[in-house]
Amino acid sequence: MKLGYKRLIAVIIIFLLTTPILVWIADKIWPLPDPEPQIATIVTAQDGTPLWRFADKEGVWRYHVKLADVSPEYLEALITYEDRWFYQHPGVNPMAILRAAWQDLSSGRIVSGGSTLSMQVARLIDPHSRTLGGKIKQLWRTLQLEWYYSKDEILEIYLNRAPFGGTLEGIGAASWAYLGKSPADLSAGEATLMAVLPQAPSRLRPDRYPERAQAARDKVLDRLAEYQIWPQEKVDEIKEEQVLLAPRQTPQLAPLLARRMYNEKREPVITTTIDINIQRQLEDIANQWKYQLADKTSLAILVVDHTDMSVKGYVGSADFNDNSRFGHVDMISAWRSPGSTLKPFIYALALDEGLIHAESLLQDVPRRFDNYRPGNFDSDFNGAVSASEALSRSLNLPAVQLIEVYGAKKFAAKLRHNHLEMRFPYGSEPNLALILGGTATRMDELVSAFSALARQGKTAPLRFKPEQIIENRVLMSQGSAWIVRRILAGEARPRPDSAISPVVPLAWKTGTSYGYRDAWSIGVNARYTIGVWVGRPDGTPVAGQFGFATAVPIMNQVNNLLTGYFYQNKQRPPTDLRPNSVTAATICWPTGKALPKEDSNCRVSRRSWILDNTIPPTLLNDSQEGILGINEKIWLDDEGKRTGPNCPNAELKDIALWPIALEAWLPEKERRAKRLPPISETCPPIKEDIIPLFISGIRAGDLLRPLPGETNLEITVSTQGGSGMQWWFLNGEQIGKTENGETFSYLLEKRGKYQLSVLDLSGQTDMVNFIFR
Structure with a gap:
């Protein structure tokens, strides 16, 4: 007897010693599978509303949640119904198994199961057969789960792995798909329904x-009342609610933004800065405009809150599902010609460089740069224009005049430093055509740059996720940003501070690329920067499609939406007060300087915003050097006639003359x-002792025809009289220069009426x- 007792003790000791070793070996041989499922990504708005989902390799989609993200009533219903002793048992509940076995045997059918939540999780992460071997495998996985994970972690795995039918897994996906709400917002009735569905x-x-x-839900409610988790009155009230749900919903918002975020980093949940209400309304606007656009034409809309650079609305195409409009092409991140949308930046930088003030005299006249001959959108020229008028009317030649002086390479480098990249044809460098759209940019970076007008001259990359930080860089001074924004908002002329609204109205700039391929409108209101693009993603021209006609109406509709949304939420719009560096001054044309109004050289008086109390003189084109500048020094006699410096009583005087290229428009x-x-007559200046100037080679009223078989005609002309350098103009455009009567030839290529003039x-x-006919 004693020997048997000792053997029993020995067996127990051996068992106690070897069991941990055997369990450790078994754990190494049959390790617990990773309870985390394959990554199925959900992209959400800032409030957690799903925008788009990317299923895993098996086509299943989930919305990963933590315990804190779920309604407490749902957890109560789930644990009470599925595993009341979840937090007490070691993973297996012997009493529940015995009870289930007795109920099944006594009734002759399966009445209930004895699986705990831990056992259900074990089955979810490592499915098994319903054989005895399968059950043993399930028990082993359950014990491993309990060893490696806490109870809360096991419960969280269940929340994200529980099956809810078809391709849905987890309470997060089920709550949004069936109820259109977060699992944190489930009502008591919805919580009990979701608890029983798996x-x-x-x-x-x-x-x-x-x-x-409904019957299954009521069964859960009865269990909650039976165990006195919820009072009977609450249970009876919930039972009166009918279960009537709309068909399952699939998140289908901001697909191109979702794809962009998914390609950057694949995570279970990607939370963006998107405002769900703004996004829905933008997509409605895009859908409405789609039917008003030409065939195969798409559009893009981007809305950014420039107070924190967060993206609030992102519509990358007119319709993601419309292949005829290239709906899968994201035009917000596509490289396109910006048209004239870069012009505000050259005006702001020219202000900072001291090249101009807001009312500086610029020249909208024909010019030629080797083989490059820019023109205006309306094919007309206006002569003398102010900087503010040139910018607000988007005139091309004044912008070219500014970038010629500022420097195209310097301009491109400044924009690149401020996160606005530009692409040029292989082997080419930034040139004057850059300011008229001779490059390629992206809408997201262009909108980021425009935000500087509302951010005291600072730019920052767009924030697509809440955790992204703002990385500011200075593109322009606070003063030049304020002046340019006021010009684009239609408030160019100085007024007293009391008459200036601190809330700037919508400031906007259009753009149209060569051949009507891209129509742009970028707007900045009190809080948001809006980007709109319209065109064909394949780059095919669309005749008659340009910024003002196509993109501006969409931008105005978006702006009205945002303004209404802003005030509906009872928010106070940000203000943009005049910086101390900006003051008003009265300046005169053609000098551009401040002169007394009674001064004879003040030909036109204008009020202008100036920066840092600096009033730069009128900017001349490089090609105008030597063609009689603005300030001409002359000698006058007692009668006010021009005379020589050595003549009696000669007095030196400055006279302000307009730039010679403006003569035709004056x-x-x-x-x-x-x-x-x-x-x-008595003592003329020496240089005026010259023969009158005449054109020789063509007479007024001549009718010229090309030689037989030719379409072009070369004219050859010269001058009689005059002196020194001579400049030739055809229909107001400078076409060449000669000296001391040299002959000049020019090829006429188009039929029509011509005016040939010469200046010495x-x-x-x-x-x-x-x-020429």
């Missing part, structure tokens, strides 16, 4: 079988011939009109 997700689908789902009284005093160094001109 029992038989296909048979109990509430959108297909509401009666079955009133008669402002032209050089009228502005310069008459020549003294002394200011004499001659002009002939002819026709």
